Amino acid sequence: MSMRRRYLVTGLQGQVVQSLVERAAARQDVEILAVGRPQIDLAAPDGIVDAVLALKPDIVISAAAYTAVDQAESDEAAALTVNGQGPAALAKAAAMLDIPVLQISTDYVFDGSKPAPYLESDPVAPLGVYGRSKLEGERAVAAATDNHAILRTAWVYSPFGKNFLKTMLKLAETRDELNVVDDQRGNPTSALDIADAVLAVASNLIASRDAALRGVFHMTGSGEASWAEFAAEIFRISAERGGPSAKVNPIPSSAYPTPAKRPANSRLDCGKLTAVHGVTLPSWQASTAEVVARMLS
Numbered sequence: 001m002s003m004r005r006r007y008l009v010t011g012l013q014g015q016v017v018q019s020l021v022e023r024a025a026a027r028q029d030v031e032i033l034a035v036g037r038p039q040i041d042l043a044a045p046d047g048i049v050d051a052v053l054a055l056k057p058d059i060v061i062s063a064a065a066y067t068a069v070d071q072a073e074s075d076e077a078a079a080l081t082v083n084g085q086g087p088a089a090l091a092k093a094a095a096m097l098d099i100p101v102l103q104i105s106t107d108y109v110f111d112g113s114k115p116a117p118y119l120e121s122d123p124v125a126p127l128g129v130y131g132r133s134k135l136e137g138e139r140a141v142a143a144a145t146d147n148h149a150i151l152r153t154a155w156v157y158s159p160f161g162k163n164f165l166k167t168m169l170k171l172a173e174t175r176d177e178l179n180v181v182d183d184q185r186g187n188p189t190s191a192l193d194i195a196d197a198v199l200a201v202a203s204n205l206i207a208s209r210d211a212a213l214r215g216v217f218h219m220t221g222s223g224e225a226s227w228a229e230f231a232a233e234i235f236r237i238s239a240e241r242g243g244p245s246a247k248v249n250p251i252p253s254s255a256y257p258t259p260a261k262r263p264a265n266s267r268l269d270c271g272k273l274t275a276v277h278g279v280t281l282p283s284w285q286a287s288t289a290e291v292v293a294r295m296l297s
């Protein structure tokens with residue numbers, strides 16, 4: 001008997017959506033329904049419940065978001081609607097269908113003052129509008145249904161969409177040196193690795209109603225770096241393959257003013273995801289090599 005499960009994913013061109021489409025293509029048991037505007041517009045949450053009910057998926061993966069961190073500072077209402085009310089409506093529909101909802105969230109729910117990697121149980125205190133809006137999404141999903149997993153990831157890069165890795169390679173085409181902040185540390189995470197992890201967690205949620213599989217989980221690439229160290233590794237791999245590279249000058253955040261303040265410590269402890277779901281993401285260096293190689297091919 002064919003048991004092709006239908007995974008509704010919000011967004012069309014996003015990094016995580018594109019990665020899910022690519023990684024699921026090889027699988028006979030999963031069909032990805034990527035839905036974005038106009039079918040599902042998170043800025044207009046009124047139509048979302050009916051749209052999800054009509055599609056009758058086996059799980060909802062809430063991946064679309066207002067991700068422009070600096071722009072969100074001056075566009076608060078839109079960020080709160082898209083990242084707060086959008087997921088709330090998705091989770092409400094999931095509850096009505098009695099299916100799980102998987103919400104992708106962020107390290108930016110923390111203020112970065114902890115001197116060690118963050119646990120799921122640590123208090124949240126976002127520094128900016130984006131982090132606050134994503135936290136509203138987490139809370140709305142948890143309030144709508146117990147049948148949820150909130151996966152907090154960070155520093156996402158991939159061959160798709162807009163991200164730090166692609167920005168660095170692009171800038172190096174015209175610049176010999178780049179100033180990059182060295183006092184924010186986190187876990188660079190490949191969207192392709194996120195896709196593999198999301199597929200594993202989703203099938204666990206569909207297979208079992210066990211409450212232990214539900215709740216908040218941290219889900220990042222293994223190992224840590226500052227943005228300057230991440231940039232230096234991108235250029236080391238790129239240079240090795242004859243691609244663009246630049247000298248990285250490490251600078252403090254104070255020398256790179258931005259509308260939104262970022263956490264100094266963005267590191268997430270992912271031990272719970274490994275223990276409960278049996279999922280561990282590859283090292284950020286290995287996945288960076290994979291993505292840089294693809295960008296240069």
Ligand SMILES: NC(=O)C1=CN([C@@H]2O[C@H](COP(=O)(O)OP(=O)(O)OC[C@H]3O[C@@H](n4cnc5c(N)ncnc54)[C@H](OP(=O)(O)O)[C@@H]3O)[C@@H](O)[C@H]2O)C=CC1
Binds near residue numbers: 107154155
């Ligand atoms: N990027 C990062 O570094 C991190 C991301 N995250 C979270 O991971 C998730 C995926 O991020 P990522 O793939 O990088 O995101 P992207 O910025 O690559 O893509 C965002 C997606 O959201 C969609 N979207 C934006 N506004 C709306 C709207 N009003 N209605 C419907 N869709 C909309 C976009 O649609 P379209 O395709 O039409 O443009 C796009 O598909 C998000 O929840 C984000 O908060 C968490 C930590 C780090």
Ligand SMILES: Cc1cn([C@H]2C[C@H](O)[C@@H](COP(=O)(O)OP(=O)(O)O[C@H]3O[C@@H](C)C(=O)[C@@H](O)[C@H]3O)O2)c(=O)[nH]c1=O
Binds near residue numbers: 155167258
């Ligand atoms: C382009 C550039 C950035 N930077 C700094 C600015 C900033 O502190 C850091 C990263 O810049 P970005 O704007 O790419 O990253 P940012 O938008 O802050 O990335 C965040 O996106 C959201 C969606 C998340 O959820 C987070 O996990 C995180 O990935 O690098 C430099 O120091 N030099 C540069 O040339």
